[in-house]
Amino acid sequence: MDESRLPLTEHLAELRGRLIRSLLAIAAGFAVAWFFREEIFRALLAPAVAALGAEGSRLQAIAPAEIFFTYLKGGLLGGFVLALPYVLWQVWSFVAPGLYPSEKRMTLPFVLVATLLFLTGALFGHQIVFPFMFQFLSEFEADFVQPAWSMREVFALTTRMFLAFGIAFELPVIVFFLAIAGIMNVPRLLRGFPYAVLLIFVLGAIITPPDYISQIMIAVPMCALYLVGVGVAWVFGGPRARGAATPDSDA
Numbered sequence: 001m002d003e004s005r006l007p008l009t010e011h012l013a014e015l016r017g018r019l020i021r022s023l024l025a026i027a028a029g030f031a032v033a034w035f036f037r038e039e040i041f042r043a044l045l046a047p048a049v050a051a052l053g054a055e056g057s058r059l060q061a062i063a064p065a066e067i068f069f070t071y072l073k074g075g076l077l078g079g080f081v082l083a084l085p086y087v088l089w090q091v092w093s094f095v096a097p098g099l100y101p102s103e104k105r106m107t108l109p110f111v112l113v114a115t116l117l118f119l120t121g122a123l124f125g126h127q128i129v130f131p132f133m134f135q136f137l138s139e140f141e142a143d144f145v146q147p148a149w150s151m152r153e154v155f156a157l158t159t160r161m162f163l164a165f166g167i168a169f170e171l172p173v174i175v176f177f178l179a180i181a182g183i184m185n186v187p188r189l190l191r192g193f194p195y196a197v198l199l200i201f202v203l204g205a206i207i208t209p210p211d212y213i214s215q216i217m218i219a220v221p222m223c224a225l226y227l228v229g230v231g232v233a234w235v236f237g238g239p240r241a242r243g244a245a246t247p248d249s250d251a
Contacts, residue, residue, distance in 0.1 A: 018090040025083035026076070033078025037071040040078050041155070044162070047126065048154045051134035059151040070155050077159055081119075088114045095177075114173045121169025121221075122162050129217045130161065136211045157209070164207045168222050175229025179241035186234045186242050197223050
């Protein structure tokens with residue numbers, strides 16, 4: 001039976017199963033990451049601690065359970081990163097039945113490329129953008145205010161930006177999928193590039209702190225990655241991605 005013709009209830013049941021397997025994989029990754037919780041926390045928040053400089057090199061814990069719950073969240077983040085290839089494989093396996101046979105064979109390239117793009121984006125944000133961002137934020141002080149950054153708030157901001165950069169760098173995969181799925185084709189994607197640039201800068205302003213440096217440093221790579229995705233769709237997406245008529249589309 002063609003999986004793309006399954007009833008809605010069976011599609012929902014399959015989706016539930018894949019979500020459960022993905023959550024179990026994240027839980028297994030969390031169990032591994034928990035043993036390195038302090039190292040993960042120290043590495044993740046290093047740009048914020050460095051930005052404090054001479055004013056103090058330690059973050060503040062202002063609630064009794066703040067350290068424990070922050071380490072818990074750090075373990076969950078580590079578990080998600082460790083389980084990411086498996087989660088992406090589950091995502092592709094769910095959408096693959098609606099693709100052509102030649103496109104279904106791209107599971108391994110999809111998982112590898114999407115994982116590398118996420119890690120590249122997260123590392124780019126952590127190593128390049130975060131030092132500028134936290135340095136910018138640390139410059140806002142006054143004689144009657146003593147900076148005392150809470151580890152919970154710093155971790156929340158760092159995690160949000162870490163995930164934002166990782167997801168933002170998945171843009172070529174998203175563009176490629178839109179093309180091979182027939183939702184958009186390469187000519188339409190190129191015509192929509194000016195609108196995509198506007199939307200990217202708006203999203204950059206929303207997900208980053210109120211400094212133009214972070215906004216530019218996430219928006220400019222996304223614009224370039226959008227074009228990379230269009231180029232990959234043109235080369236590897238087949239006739240449907242290039243906008244050519246196919247028997248299925250005519251039918």
